[in-house]
Amino acid sequence: MSAIIRVSHLSKQFKDTKAVDDLSFTVNEGDVYGFLGQNGAGKSTTIRMLLSLIAPSGGDIVIFEKKLHTHRSEILRQVGAVIEKPDLYKYLSAYDNLSIFAKMSDIKVTRELLMRQLEMVGLADRAKGKVETFSQGMKQRLGIAVALVHNPALIILDEPTNGLDPQGIADIRNLILRLSREMGKTVLISSHLLSEIELIANRMIILHKGKKMVEGTVAELLDPAHSLIQLETTNDAAAKEKLSHSNWADALQQGNPIRLLMNKQAVPQLISDLVGLEVSVLSVNSSHSLENYFLSLTTQSGHVEPFAN
Amino acid sequence: MWNLLQIELFKISKRPRTYIAFAAIAAIVFIFQFAFKADGQSYMNLMLQSVKDSFEFERTKAINGYFMCYIILNTLLVQLPILVALIAADSISGEANMGTLRLLITKPISRTQLILVKFAAATIFTILLLLWMAITSLFFSLLIFGADDMLIFRSKGEESQILLISQDDVMWRYLAAFAYATVALTVIAALSLFLSIFADNSIGPIIATVCIVLVCTIISNINVPIIDKNVRPFLFTSYLVGWKGFFYIATTDEGVPIKGSVENWPAIRNSLSILLLHIGVLLGASVFIFRKKDILS
Numbered sequence: 001m002s003a004i005i006r007v008s009h010l011s012k013q014f015k016d017t018k019a020v021d022d023l024s025f026t027v028n029e030g031d032v033y034g035f036l037g038q039n040g041a042g043k044s045t046t047i048r049m050l051l052s053l054i055a056p057s058g059g060d061i062v063i064f065e066k067k068l069h070t071h072r073s074e075i076l077r078q079v080g081a082v083i084e085k086p087d088l089y090k091y092l093s094a095y096d097n098l099s100i101f102a103k104m105s106d107i108k109v110t111r112e113l114l115m116r117q118l119e120m121v122g123l124a125d126r127a128k129g130k131v132e133t134f135s136q137g138m139k140q141r142l143g144i145a146v147a148l149v150h151n152p153a154l155i156i157l158d159e160p161t162n163g164l165d166p167q168g169i170a171d172i173r174n175l176i177l178r179l180s181r182e183m184g185k186t187v188l189i190s191s192h193l194l195s196e197i198e199l200i201a202n203r204m205i206i207l208h209k210g211k212k213m214v215e216g217t218v219a220e221l222l223d224p225a226h227s228l229i230q231l232e233t234t235n236d237a238a239a240k241e242k243l244s245h246s247n248w249a250d251a252l253q254q255g256n257p258i259r260l261l262m263n264k265q266a267v268p269q270l271i272s273d274l275v276g277l278e279v280s281v282l283s284v285n286s287s288h289s290l291e292n293y294f295l296s297l298t299t300q301s302g303h304v305e306p307f308a309n
Numbered sequence: 310m311w312n313l314l315q316i317e318l319f320k321i322s323k324r325p326r327t328y329i330a331f332a333a334i335a336a337i338v339f340i341f342q343f344a345f346k347a348d349g350q351s352y353m354n355l356m357l358q359s360v361k362d363s364f365e366f367e368r369t370k371a372i373n374g375y376f377m378c379y380i381i382l383n384t385l386l387v388q389l390p391i392l393v394a395l396i397a398a399d400s401i402s403g404e405a406n407m408g409t410l411r412l413l414i415t416k417p418i419s420r421t422q423l424i425l426v427k428f429a430a431a432t433i434f435t436i437l438l439l440l441w442m443a444i445t446s447l448f449f450s451l452l453i454f455g456a457d458d459m460l461i462f463r464s465k466g467e468e469s470q471i472l473l474i475s476q477d478d479v480m481w482r483y484l485a486a487f488a489y490a491t492v493a494l495t496v497i498a499a500l501s502l503f504l505s506i507f508a509d510n511s512i513g514p515i516i517a518t519v520c521i522v523l524v525c526t527i528i529s530n531i532n533v534p535i536i537d538k539n540v541r542p543f544l545f546t547s548y549l550v551g552w553k554g555f556f557y558i559a560t561t562d563e564g565v566p567i568k569g570s571v572e573n574w575p576a577i578r579n580s581l582s583i584l585l586l587h588i589g590v591l592l593g594a595s596v597f598i599f600r601k602k603d604i605l606s
Contacts, residue, residue, distance in 0.1 A: 051415045053604040073417040081415045087408025092323055100316050104416040146412070 010059035034201030086143020105150035374451030397501035
């Protein structure tokens with residue numbers, strides 16, 4: 001499987017702020033690659049660097065085995081992108097918008113091609129409607145049609161579901177899955193929602209304050225072997241002491257309450273061992289470690305702590 | 310490039326604000342023509358008051374199509390920069406404001422191409438604006454007032470001068486004057502485009518362009534030797550009305566106008582060179598800065 005995007009030691013400094021710090025990752029052909037991070041994590045800055053909107057302060061970007069810095073036009077001919085809001089010419093029709101951006105992509109533009117594209121995103125019947133009369137969801141779909149009109153091999157979508165209602169989110173999700181599975185496109189999609197990424201991506205990266213926190217396949221990262229089990233006992237301090245001298249010592253996490261990073265399938269064995277250690281268990285809660293980890297990044301950064309009931 | 314220019318012109322043609330400039334010119338020209346048709350003789354009597362009967366010219370024929378066009382150009386060409394700025398200042402900042410700039414940059418076109426195409430489109434708009442002005446102020450005036458020899462009132466230092474140009478010697482002067490005005494207004498387009506790079510909405514660059522033109526025009530008109538010598542020659546506003554030079558006909562020692570002549574060709578050439586230099590510098594700076602700019606909008 002060949003690498004479509006290869007990013008090495010990428011960084012971007014805005015005056016006093018390091019928006020992206022020594023970031024390296026690889027997107028392979030056919031991947032739906034999730035770019036995950038809270039707002040301000042550096043996702044959009046990285047994506048803008050991949051699209052040459054922003055010049056990196058350091059590092060290398062290689063796309064389709066060519067350096068972006070020296071082969072910009074050649075690379076962008078094979079890339080389609082929606083960056084944050086799908087802003088288009090509001091005073092023009094959907095058809096005219098699509099036509100303009102198709103012509104800029106150096107392809108032969110025919111009415112059939114444009115109508116087929118509008119058909120794909122469900123806007124064929126609004127082809128002559130001005131964009132200013134469109135809903136956010138329709139604009140988003142038109143933005144995706146613009147990104148796909150020149151049949152790019154790589155599609156970059158920066159927060160494509162922002163501002164959409166649940167149906168709009170589902171439509172975009174289905175479209176991305178179709179692009180990947182039926183048309184074999186490589187997709188890089190950013191989001192601040194883990195739940196969204198895990199539904200469509202096969203590989204993902206989590207960014208925090210411009211740095212890579214974790215990268216891998218979604219299957220690996222969301223493996224049940226990486227569940228976080230939280231215990232409530234009649235005497236947590238004593239229970240923790242006993243666990244630290246048992247076979248569960250390696251799984252035991254620091255801090256309170258008692259948490260163990262372990263395979264969810266082993267919970268019955270844990271409870272059985274706790275009974276053997278004479279620990280009275282009041283409750284056992286399981287959450288995925290990645291989800292917890294991601295949530296902890298959010299709470300560390302001054303966001304509101306989730307309500308614990 | 311041609312493909313991109315077509316797209317750019319298509320976008321400009323679809324924006325309602327484009328037609329404001331054309332409508333404004335038509336309205337002002339019509340008001341002028343109406344006023345002069347109704348009471349132009351009073352104006353002419355006022356202008357010729359000082360020369361009384363010493364000037365041998367049939368006053369009724371003085372208000373003709375050529376004269377009208379000159380009067381209109383003299384008034385309107387000072388305001389035209391605002392209309393040019395309306396479109397040119399929107400070039401990049403308007404795209405940034407709509408959010409389409411980032412989409413444009415992700416297309417396989419270079420930033421240099423984008424600036425050059427925006428500049429070409431603004432220049433074409435300027436040419437069309439002047440063409441429209443020529444149609445309304447020259448050709449419509451000729452239809453309404455007819456053609457005859459053309460009177461020019463000129464202030465030369467302390468004294469006033471009246472020049473008479475034979476009607477068969479006028480048309481080429483207008484063609485040259487409109488061509489000159491195109492270059493002069495293209496400086497405004499280049500300035501607006503340059504300012505447009507720094508903004509995320511078009512109001513700022515439009516106001517900035519108007520302010521710069523205003524301040525420079527005021528400085529250009531300060532008749533203090535130190536400014537006349539050290540500042541005025543470098544300001545583009547000093548040359549915006551250089552088109553008038555084509556109507557300052559050379560005369561013989563006896564004061565007889567020499568057909569087909571212009572009093573000061575070197576001054577016109579010099580003015581054009583300075584205007585073209587301004588265009589080159591502003592366009593070069595626009596390309597240089599825009600190529601390095603981070604698109605954050």
